[in-house]
Amino acid sequence: MSYDSYKRLVTSDMKRWVAMGWVTPDNAEAIIADLPQSKPGNKIATIIGILGAILLAAGVVLFVSANWQEISKLGRMLLIISAMWGAFGFAVWLKKSTHDYMSEAMMGLGAAIFGANIMLIAQMYHIEGRFPDAFLFWAVGALLAVVLLQSRLVLVLAFGLIAIWAGSEIFDYGQKLFWPFLPVWAVAAVLAWWLSFRFAIHLAFLSFMAWLFTSLEQLIEISGLGETETGALLVMFIAGLIVAGYLMQAGNWKWTLGFGGAMANYAICCLLLIGFVEQLGHNFLPDNISIMVVAVLAIMAVMVIVGSLRLVKRKVFNPGDAMLFSGFCAWFILFFFVKDINHLWLLAGVYLGFIIWLLIFAQRRSDGLLVALALLAFAGQVLYIYMETLGTLLDTSLFFLLGGVLLVVLAFGLEMLRRYLERNGRLEGAG
Amino acid sequence: MNVSARLNNIPFALRTLIVLVVLTMALSWMVGKRLSILKNGYEVVLKTEPVDPRDLFRGHYARLNYSISTIRGIKPAGGGRLKKHDRVYVALKPGDNGYWNAVAINQDMPKSKPGMAVIRGEVRWNGDRMINLRYGIERYFAPKAEALRLERLGREKVPIGVIVRLSSDGEAAISGLMINGKKIYDEPLF
Structure with a gap:
């Protein structure tokens, strides 16, 4: 839950608790005043700073891409290496001036320019190389910056680079079981944990599961x-x-x-x-x-x-x-x-049962996200059963007529279910 | 004291300097490796036909399809069947027209002989009678107009040669271009 949502929730509950006489108006005021003030200015400046860094990085990449030959190779190289030093140098200055978020943006820009440098050298010396190798090289440089500078933005960039590197090895170069992903991923995952950076932990978990599923066929073969x-x-x-x-x-x-x-x-x-x-x-x-x-x-x-x-x-x-x-x-x-076996009724029915249990379990835990997920799965499963049972038996017009009725009934049923859950007051944030 | 605290004892500016020095050294290593081949490598000329696509990061380039990219009628020394991504060493000898041709394929670096050069490649695919290889020099990056001109010349069947320098372990680097047997471009080191 974001800080603003938390504050809104506490403020609205407080009004109810004052009305019920559980909290005195003075105490309510004191509690609300005690909530730390959010700093919208900071947030906007950070977002604008990061957007600026992204635009600058895109500008540098396009400069490289334009293959501007009016400047000598050495001149171009010095220009872009200086830009990398400038970005990191500016990050140091911003850090000293306690502009931590802007400093992060500049570190992200510096790490992005490092990648642009790799591409520039490859362009100037006509190095075709293997496409994923350049991204691995870039990712390793970014991870070094994360270790020494503890930059969260650079860690997000590193996860992106690792995904492109591994994706290219798996899909473009046919490395169906790509073991080298694991040690590099492990370094990035440990860094996410070390920095207590939840967003990066999500990225680590999702990237590992993606690797596992894409490698499944080969894992089956090897094992x-x-x-x-x-x-x-x-x-x-x-x-x-x-x-x-x-x-x-x-x-x-x-x-x-x-x-x-x-x-x-x-x-x-x-x-x-x-x-x-x-x-x-x-x-x-x-x-x-x-x-x-x-x-x-x-x-x-x-x-x-x-x-x-x-x-x-x-x-x-x-x-x-x-x-x-x-x-x-x-x-x-x-x-x-x-x-x-008749798979439709022996699995589809059980699967539907699992979804209904999940819905009840999520509703009892007031887990809005899980309720939404279970409702989505429920709708998908009912549609699947409908397609399996009607689609193969009736002619087209009857198919659509009955299908329409079924969809209306499904929509009505879902709305009734939502209202029932809301009436019980336990579906908080299910959306 | 944990790792974070120890690291935070080092001033942020010093840590940034270490990152910058290491990243710059990594980039210098990339450039130095290439310069060493361009300066000291063994020179050969390979026949090619360019076409012009575009790379998202590196701009326009002419894709070079060398006469030695597809090798017909030469069995790999040792007799084993080559697989995709296998590393190979192709022995080259100069032909009558000045372009160098493949004469043998090895899985290990062959001993050097006078008048023979060796280029390192990777198997793209291996058919029954021919093998397709890549050497890491299949892209010639140039401004759009230049890349398109090279493509046009290729379509008009004008003989285009690429001057390539080879390191002692067969790594190749493009050092210039020849059109109709005349050197038209010499790649500057810097």
């Missing part, structure tokens, strides 16, 4: 596992992430930097996605499950169950939640190994 075995392990791993995320949130440990809830939400997104894909393409060839995989799954299952029980103890789950969550995960795993 010698079947598709279904991998699917089962992946579901269990994600279930573990959900439980671990909620435990981190409930434990409120300092080192987690409050990322537990977000991690659980991301993992739930992954589980929803896997469940949806599983029902769409029931063409997995069920293969024999090895003893090794059974053992690993059993160990992971024990960990998930123990974790769920701890969540019950910490009142995040109630016993019913723990049983339903474990049951749904078990079914998603078992479904990979079932052959020739």
